[in-house]
Amino acid sequence: xxxxxxxxxxxxxxxxxxxxxxxxxxxxxxxxxxxxxxxxxxxxxxxxxxxxxxxxxxxxxxxxxxxxxxxxxxxxxxxxxxxxxxxxxxxxxxxxxxxxxxxxxxxxxxxxxxxxxxxxxxxxxxxxxxxxxxxxxxxxxxxxxxxxxxxxxxxxxxxxxxxxxxxxxxxxxxxxxxxxxxxxxxxxxxxxxxxxxxxxxxxxxxxx
Amino acid sequence: xxxxxxxxxxxxxxxxxxxxxxxxxxxxxxxxxxxxxxxxxxxxxxxxxxxxxxxxxxxxxxxxxxxxxxxxxxxxxxxxxxxxxxxxxxxxxxxxxxxxxxxxxxxxxxxxxxxxxxxxxxxxxxxxxxxxxxxxxxxxxxxxxxxxxxxxxxxxxxxxxxxxxxxxxxxxxxxxxxxxxxxxxxxxxxxxxxxxxxxxxxxxxxxx
DNA sequence: TAGATTGTTAATCGATTAACAATC
DNA sequence: TAGATTGTTAATCGATTAACAATC
Numbered sequence: 001x002x003x004x005x006x007x008x009x010x011x012x013x014x015x016x017x018x019x020x021x022x023x024x025x026x027x028x029x030x031x032x033x034x035x036x037x038x039x040x041x042x043x044x045x046x047x048x049x050x051x052x053x054x055x056x057x058x059x060x061x062x063x064x065x066x067x068x069x070x071x072x073x074x075x076x077x078x079x080x081x082x083x084x085x086x087x088x089x090x091x092x093x094x095x096x097x098x099x100x101x102x103x104x105x106x107x108x109x110x111x112x113x114x115x116x117x118x119x120x121x122x123x124x125x126x127x128x129x130x131x132x133x134x135x136x137x138x139x140x141x142x143x144x145x146x147x148x149x150x151x152x153x154x155x156x157x158x159x160x161x162x163x164x165x166x167x168x169x170x171x172x173x174x175x176x177x178x179x180x181x182x183x184x185x186x187x188x189x190x191x192x193x194x195x196x197x198x199x200x201x202x203x204x205x206x207x208x
Numbered sequence: 209x210x211x212x213x214x215x216x217x218x219x220x221x222x223x224x225x226x227x228x229x230x231x232x233x234x235x236x237x238x239x240x241x242x243x244x245x246x247x248x249x250x251x252x253x254x255x256x257x258x259x260x261x262x263x264x265x266x267x268x269x270x271x272x273x274x275x276x277x278x279x280x281x282x283x284x285x286x287x288x289x290x291x292x293x294x295x296x297x298x299x300x301x302x303x304x305x306x307x308x309x310x311x312x313x314x315x316x317x318x319x320x321x322x323x324x325x326x327x328x329x330x331x332x333x334x335x336x337x338x339x340x341x342x343x344x345x346x347x348x349x350x351x352x353x354x355x356x357x358x359x360x361x362x363x364x365x366x367x368x369x370x371x372x373x374x375x376x377x378x379x380x381x382x383x384x385x386x387x388x389x390x391x392x393x394x395x396x397x398x399x400x401x402x403x404x405x406x407x408x409x410x411x412x413x414x415x416x
Numbered sequence: 417t418a419g420a421t422t423g424t425t426a427a428t429c430g431a432t433t434a435a436c437a438a439t440c
Numbered sequence: 441t442a443g444a445t446t447g448t449t450a451a452t453c454g455a456t457t458a459a460c461a462a463t464c
Contacts, residue, residue, distance in 0.1 A: 006431090009396075020384070030446080043433080045446070057445080058438075058446045059439080059446085060440075060444090076407055079407075091303075095299075098299060169407065169409065177244065188221075189399075192314065193217045193283075195309065198353055198377040198379055198395050199313070200211070200283075200284060205393075210454075214455090238422080248456070250456080253423070265463085266463045268464075269420095
């Protein structure tokens with residue numbers, strides 16, 4: 001099986017669902033999970049077994065606690081990872097405050113920007129540093145990935161610097177295709193497009 | 209052809225690419241676009257023709273200006289849509305400031321929250337109102353969709369109120385499956401999962 | 417005319433679902 | 441034992457790619 005973003009998102013949906021179950025529910029069937037989340041039950045079974053290696057018992061289902069632990073493990077909860085935000089605009093600063101990251105073992109340690117107006121600020125206890133200090137910071141603090149939030153025109157240059165600093169993963173909110181060497185993983189996020197697709201559906205619904 | 213989020217995102221990638229071309233480039237081939245963006249050329253052609261109805265000419269390609277206009281039209285640039293943010297946490301407030309939305313004709317007009325500490329604030333010129341005023345606001349200001357950012361426990365109740373207000377689309381950042389009537393479209397966003405998948409790839413790469 | 421490029425039709429690939437035997 | 445539920449194998453569905461004739 002192939003781990004796509006779609007699969008990964010569903011796995012975290014399963015995990016959230018399992019975690020909100022009342023504590024007296026100790027076992028659960030894939031059938032129940034599937035119905036609650038509006039998914040196919042075979043899909044749920046396949047993905048649970050893929051991600052957690054969990055073995056269910058016919059008739060009783062899966063042990064909830066085991067499943068939760070295995071999913072957390074697979075999704076990275078127990079495996080800490082350090083990220084920096086590059087470009088401390090309001091979305092960048094919001095991501096420094098974003099609690100949910102810690103559910104996946106992700107910690108934002110600092111932000112970087114080249115605007116005097118934001119340098120020196122603190123967000124959720126972490127500093128906004130000058131972009132000039134990027135290289136020095138990365139040498140001192142092992143950093144795994146960067147959240148890229150800079151203006152379009154700066155994106156490729158900043159990206160090159162991040163790669164030179166040894167980062168191997170970039171989460172880019174900039175809508176241009178970055179050129180990176182083999183071995184560096186880039187994931188593009190387009191918030192506006194996600195939202196706009198919804199409005200597109202609204203319009204098509206009206207036409208019917 | 210089916211309009212999925214994947215397709216929609218690629219369309220907006222094409223559009224961004226076309227827009228950053230120097231003005232002297234008036235015609236472009238699907239082959240060039242595909243190569244620049246690292247995609248298959250047949251895919252680009254198919255999606256361009258699907259979304260824009262644009263007709264290319266063998267040998268010369270497509271007229272850039274026509275393509276841009278048609279894509280903007282398809283993606284909603286010329287079709288304004290009003291959104292509210294419900295739950296004015298830092299991500300919610302960042303989305304009120306998010307410039308890119310206007311590229312898709314999206315305008316956030318207000319935010320709602322039930323915490324006294326944020327009610328009355330302004331963000332990008334738009335107010336944070338009391339959640340109590342939601343119904344009244346929606347009666348006075350036609351609103352198309354809501355960006356849902358409230359605590360997990362409140363999500364379903366708030367969602368029900370939004371549906372009762374006549375909203376037909378919800379963009380939810382809350383990781384629970386909402387129950388909505390037929391005809392209401394929900395899109396779930398899981399920022400943390402997107403980022404966590406990247407770190408997962410990092411870890412698997414290390415193991416090789 | 418020759419070559420680049422389009423758009424279509426058929427083939428492939430991957431993800432989801434259906435069917436079903438195994439088992440607690 | 442009978443019924444619920446698992447996990448696997450085969451079928452379907454949809455998205456992407458390959459092949460190719462049409463055409464500027």
